[in-house]
Amino acid sequence: MNALPEKTAASELATYVRAIGAAARAAAAPMARASTADKDRALAALAQGLRAGRDAIARANAEDLARARAGGLDAAALDRLALSSAAIETMALGVDQIQRLADPIGSIDDVRPRPSGIQVGRMRVPLGVIGIIYESRPNVTVDAAALCIKSGNATVLRGGSEAIESNRVLARLVAEALAAAGLPRDAVQLIDTTDREAVGQLVRLPEFIDVIVPRGGRSLIERLMRESRVPMIKHLDGICHVYVDDTADLDMAVRIADNAKTQRYGTCNTMETLLVAAALAAEFLPRIGRRYAEKGVELRGCPATLAILGAAGIPGLVAASEEDWRTEYLAPILSIRVVDGLDAAIAHINTYGSRHTDAIVTNDHPRAMRFLREVDSASVMVNASTRFADGFEYGLGAEIGISNDKLHARGPVGLDGLTSLKYVVLGSGQVRGA
């Protein structure tokens, strides 16, 4: 598809997005039956194209960066937008890695004979057409395209307007790699307009798009939850908890609570609220409080927390409000609450959390098992940092996103999340009795 001018009549935009959707739907069947060898050849060509196209990518990215700077984008957003030479190589390595993953498509599992004489199993097949809506990071163009190619899906990409020049070049490299392997160029298409309404059009095409994977901030996801007529694989936010039980190993609890908050502040699996068993609070809180204070983490505590940390001389304490328990800070801020024990911790998490990732630190086995079963989150952990909730750390080989929903994929979503299982019945002439 060609680019559209920045501002287009609504009807023209709708026609353009529909045409992309229809072309993706048409490409879905040849992609679904594509051989592993052809898909891997496309991925190898893409990795090679990225390396050979480094200069063209850098030039396009420089245009995006210049426009973004002129437009006053902040430093963090500029950082997400920038494609250094190293970042381009990282993209290529990511494609190499996806190429090496096992092809999930066509496997047939659990074939079982039935009393009627038929055999029943399940075959893994692509979902069909995946729509990816993302913000400033242009590397998502390549990561998402590679995952969708490997899983035999067609894809419609809608990147952020700040990255449009970079995305154009990357999408062209993807199309060339598909063509080099004899696969349809339309199997990966970029919606090549910066008109914001294109997103609204895309998510209203359930006849062409099977699932939308939104990658972006809360306002994008909230908008899509209102507008989308297509099912989504998504999470709205990550309000993750660590509960330090009174049987916890103190050193381990300090290490995990430190890592879960401070290893990176801006990720969805970062801890936002620390829950501490009352019996342990007087001993544990001053130790972890000093660690946070050294790293400049602002602490917002319940009254019991403030009393203990205040007495320990920790500076800059803030009283936590009800709103704090529901807040994903994505920043060096942490809310802390002293709770009576496991029941109160589970109740807090299931009330205020976002069903993303929650961990307990404990040496008590029955409590560990209860936490795993009763905390209603996509990832539940014992004696490990919430920061492990990640497709690579889980061994999925790659990650298209994280889902907090319970239907279909839950937690980090890899190749399997882009597939479905259909029933396969192998008979030898059986018919059904009365």
Place this chain on the structure above:
Amino acid sequence: MNALPEKTAASELATYVRAIGAAARAAAAPMARASTADKDRALAALAQGLRAGRDAIARANAEDLARARAGGLDAAALDRLALSSAAIETMALGVDQIQRLADPIGSIDDVRPRPSGIQVGRMRVPLGVIGIIYESRPNVTVDAAALCIKSGNATVLRGGSEAIESNRVLARLVAEALAAAGLPRDAVQLIDTTDREAVGQLVRLPEFIDVIVPRGGRSLIERLMRESRVPMIKHLDGICHVYVDDTADLDMAVRIADNAKTQRYGTCNTMETLLVAAALAAEFLPRIGRRYAEKGVELRGCPATLAILGAAGIPGLVAASEEDWRTEYLAPILSIRVVDGLDAAIAHINTYGSRHTDAIVTNDHPRAMRFLREVDSASVMVNASTRFADGFEYGLGAEIGISNDKLHARGPVGLDGLTSLKYVVLGSGQVRGA
């Protein structure tokens, strides 16, 4: 919850349905952690209650039947509404059977060590709150309740208004069985009003209801697809195909094409369109055509079909229109099309079908494999009747419904479709490196 009068102010109805939703959400946590023994005790009490309550059920059902007859309900609908003594025993036997199924909840699979030292696995847990919306069959009240109890979910039932007296008695027996096992009575609630708008209220409560399973005709499903804010496990229709390849065993093809159409006319896995390879049509069509004619099946054919069947003296032929290929007759009517071969058959099915169940009859292995992979339906079959697409025939032990969608459950949905898999991380103090 108490019953509401038939016509209620909209605000009062909304308050009533919200209260039921909130009570179901509150019951979801105790149900999720209920032991296998307690759930099985509730099911045993339910089966016993149904047998002991036979007379009360029959009296309530007689009231429903009398009102339905006075209201001019047709014979088929009256038949679906009726609960004979044998039907009550069948319900009890169904509950016995669900009790004997393995409890899916709490199982942890695929625990694998990762290089970081953590172990990652997946635990099967309930979805939470299931809303079941169904039409005249009151036995769904018991079947759905039993499946949801076994899978640890809370349930909100909304049956057809014709069956309200029967459903009230059955729901009371379910509540008493739950209480007898020490489980919350609100784990299974009936929306006890015949006000049609209650359905609209229920499907707009995503905060309380995790998934809706609609069981009913096309108009109900279409309405819910427009109105529901809650994900659904559903199928709109079953336009199932049998493709007879030119390598098919003729006797087998006749047997399967006969069974797929005529074993039962009104089920969603009944064949609605027969596709026949051109090379075989002149031999096969007269044989199967005579069989259908004997059974009074109206045949609507493409021109080639009409020519062959007409020459063979088959009476009452009708020319098929484009609309026929898209029609689920649910009646002794069949559309027939002669196609060039496998590619045309797959293209027809993927164009006109409803992604429900499709079968090929063939002796050619590569074609069988291509059919399985390329037909984009929930169930794909080789040399077997489409009528096998059923939870019991597949060995699921029970069936809450059938899904034509690709996300989450696809095909017949048993206990596992009412569950989700969450990630479980077992650590010993691991934190994530930089």
